[in-house]
Amino acid sequence: MAHQEExxxxxxxPYKMGRFELSHRVVLAPLTRCRSYGNVPQPHAxxxxxxxxTRGGLLVAEATCVSATARGYPETPGVxxxxxxxxxxxxxxxxxxxxxxxxCQLWHVGRVSTNEYQPNGQAPVSSTDRQIxxxxxxxxxxxxxxxxxxxxxxxxxxxxxxxxxxxxxxFDGVEIHGAHGYLLxxxxxxxxxxxxxxxxGSLENRCRFAVEVVDAVVGEVGAGxxxxxxxxxxxxxxxxxxxxxxxGAYMVQxxxxxxxxxxxxxxxxxxxxxEGRRRITHGLLPFRKLFxxxxxxxxxxxxxxxxxxxxxxxADLVAYGRLFLANPDLPRRFALGAPLNKYDRSTFxxxxxxxxxxxxxxxxxxxxxxxxxx
Numbered sequence: 001m002a003h004q005e006e007x008x009x010x011x012x013x014p015y016k017m018g019r020f021e022l023s024h025r026v027v028l029a030p031l032t033r034c035r036s037y038g039n040v041p042q043p044h045a046x047x048x049x050x051x052x053x054t055r056g057g058l059l060v061a062e063a064t065c066v067s068a069t070a071r072g073y074p075e076t077p078g079v080x081x082x083x084x085x086x087x088x089x090x091x092x093x094x095x096x097x098x099x100x101x102x103x104c105q106l107w108h109v110g111r112v113s114t115n116e117y118q119p120n121g122q123a124p125v126s127s128t129d130r131q132i133x134x135x136x137x138x139x140x141x142x143x144x145x146x147x148x149x150x151x152x153x154x155x156x157x158x159x160x161x162x163x164x165x166x167x168x169x170x171f172d173g174v175e176i177h178g179a180h181g182y183l184l185x186x187x188x189x190x191x192x193x194x195x196x197x198x199x200x201g202s203l204e205n206r207c208r209f210a211v212e213v214v215d216a217v218v219g220e221v222g223a224g225x226x227x228x229x230x231x232x233x234x235x236x237x238x239x240x241x242x243x244x245x246x247x248g249a250y251m252v253q254x255x256x257x258x259x260x261x262x263x264x265x266x267x268x269x270x271x272x273x274x275e276g277r278r279r280i281t282h283g284l285l286p287f288r289k290l291f292x293x294x295x296x297x298x299x300x301x302x303x304x305x306x307x308x309x310x311x312x313x314x315a316d317l318v319a320y321g322r323l324f325l326a327n328p329d330l331p332r333r334f335a336l337g338a339p340l341n342k343y344d345r346s347t348f349x350x351x352x353x354x355x356x357x358x359x360x361x362x363x364x365x366x367x368x369x370x371x372x373x374x
Contacts, residue, residue: 009307009311010025010306010307010308010310010311011024011025011026011303011306011307011310011318011331011334012024012025012026012331012334012335013025013310014056015294015316015317017058017262017263017294017316017317018224018260018262018293018294019224020058020101020172021056022056022057022058022101022317023054023055023056023057024054024056024057024331025306025310025316025317025318026057026306026317026318026320026324026330026331026334027057027058027059027060027296027317027318027319027320028052028057028058028059028060028319028320028324029060029298029319029320029321029324030060030061030062030063030105030175030177030229031062031321031324031325031348032062032063032073032076032349033045033048033062033348033349033357034073034074034075034076034349034350034351035075035351035352035353035357036075036076036077036078037075037351038075039065039071039075039076039077039078039084040077040078040083040084040087041077041084041087041088041091042087042353043090043091044353044354044357044358045077045091046090046091046093046094046095047094047358048357048358049061049091049094049095049102050094050095050097050098051328051329051358051362052324052328052330053094053095053098053099053100053102054098054099054100054331054332055098055099055100056099056100056101057099057100057101057331058100058101058103058317059095059100059101059102059103060103060104060105060175060265060319061077061102061103061104061105061171062076062077062105063076063105063107063177064076064077064078064079064104064105064106064107064162064166065077065078065079065080065107065108065109066078066079066080066106066107066108066158066159066161066162067080067108067155067158067162068080068118068119069108069118069119069122069124069125070107070108070109070158070183071109071113071117071118072109072112072113072114072117072124072141073109073117073349074349074351075351076107079104079106079162079165079166079169080158080161080162080165084165085165085168085169086169088104088166088169088170088171089169089170092169092170092171093170096170101172101173102170102171102172103171103172103173103174103175103227104166104169104171104173104174104175105174105175105176105177105229106159106162106163106166106174106175106176106177106217107177107182108155108158108159108177108182108183108184109124109182109183110124110125110126110127110144110182110183110186111124111125111126111128111130111131111132111141111142111144111183111186111237112124112132112141112181112182112237113141113142113144114140114141114142115142118142122145123142123143123144123145124141124142124144124145125144125145125146125147125151125155125183126144126145126146126147126183126186126192127146127147127183127186127187127192127193127195127199127200127209128144128146128186128192128193128194128195129143129144129145129146130144130192130194130238131143131144132237132238133238141237146195149197149198149199152199152209152212153212155183155209156209156212156213156216157216159176159213159216159217160216160217160219160220161220162174163216163217163220163221163226164220164221166221167221167225172225173221173224173225173226173227173262174217174221174225174226174227175226175227175228175229175263175265176210176213176214176217176226176227176228176229177229178210178213178228178229178230178251179229179230179231179234179267180231180234180236180237180239180267181234181235181236181237181238181239182237184209184210184213185231185239186239187199187200187206187207187208187209187210188206188207188209188210188241188247188251189206189239189240189241189247190206190241190242191235191238191239191240191241191242192238192239192240193206203243203246203247203250204250207247207250207251207254210251210254211251211254214226214228214254214255214258215258218258218261222260223258223259223260223261223262224260224262225262226258226261226262227261227262227263227264227265227294227296228251228255228263228264228265229265229266229267229298230248230251230264230265230266230267231266231267232244232245232247232248232251232266233248233267233268233269233270233283234267234269234270245286248266248284248286248287249286249287249290252264252287252290252291253290255291255292255293256290256291256292260293261292261293262293262294263293263294263295263296263317264287264291264293264294264295264296265296265298265319266284266287266295266296266297266298267298267299268280268281268282268283268284268297268298268299268300269281269283269299280299280300280301280305282309282314284297284314284315285314288314288315294316294317295315295316295317296315296316296317296318296319297309297314297315297317297318297319298318298319298320298321301318301319301320302323303334303337306318306320306334322343323340323343325343325348325360326340326341326342326343326344326360327340327341327360328360328362329362329363332363333363336363338363341360341361344356
């Protein structure tokens with residue numbers, strides 16, 4: 001038991017993130033759940049999030065669309081209409097009643113969409129007019145329309161307004177989604193951006209749109225309420241970069257221009273297989289060293305790896321996705337060294353308001369006793 005307590009100590013230590021006092025370092029990662037019917041958050045989300053809320057814990061909400069053109073998946077929530085803002089309020093209240101902090105992830109999918117999700121069936125917008133290469137998933141994304149330079153300020157304004165709406169709905173802050181092949185990455189990464197105007201070409205030009213979004217959101221709600229998620233090493237949705245280290249470093253330097261910018265949430269490079277076992281490559285260290293604020297690492301972490309990176313100072317906080325989805329009491333299970341529920345991948349993106357959503361079991365007292373005596 002002494003060994004387990006020692007092992008769990010790092011993840012379960014308090015941490016001060018800007019003005020916010022966290023009681024532990026286990027963060028709920030933003031996870032698309034596809035259960036917001038008609039793009040309006042639903043009452044069942046209050047149960048889902050409050051199940052995963054702990055006093056002094058940090059939750060990041062699922063990716064939330066900033067406008068009608070930002071959509072690319074079924075039944076994802078938005079925060080661009082009055083109805084959506086009002087629907088978020090009781091969900092945020094339920095999380096706050098448990099004593100947790102709640103951030104809203106602001107999202108525009110860009111070309112990761114189809115005409116059917118777009119207003120009047122128009123083409124999705126992007127940095128480019130190149131379509132995503134079809135893969136074996138069976139999803140064919142529509143050919144996008146390249147945004148004109150004069151249109152980009154309107155999209156920046158969508159992020160700004162969404163940030164204002166999220167704070168109005170009660171969220172403690174916002175996380176800008178600059179990862180996973182969505183609109184910001186479609187501009188940032190040279191594998192997707194072939195523009196020749198001021199939003200393409202050089203690293204500075206490719207990052208210009210993302211930096212304008214950061215500046216606008218910080219200007220609207222304050223640096224102390226803003227984080228960003230970045231994935232410079234990943235190549236989702238035909239979004240790869242020839243120099244991911246330079247890209248990540250440049251973006252971190254732009255964040256540092258805002259004193260008090262709250263956090264940088266980065267996704268690890270894909271796992272490597274070492275001696276037959278999956279290993280996290282820990283490729284984020286250069287960015288961790290550069291960034292002035294709180295650094296959150298994500299990407300395949302378990303309890304042991306999470307404790308190690310916090311203890312080593314590689315990350316301040318660790319975000320957990322699938323494990324937190326399947327274990328609503330994940331921090332408690334980590335504290336006890338208790339066994340974890342297995343997640344069911346087939347229910348990640350279904351529209352059921354219960355199954356694979358709020359029906360994962362909590363530890364009962366019997367499990368807790370056996371874990372404590374192990």
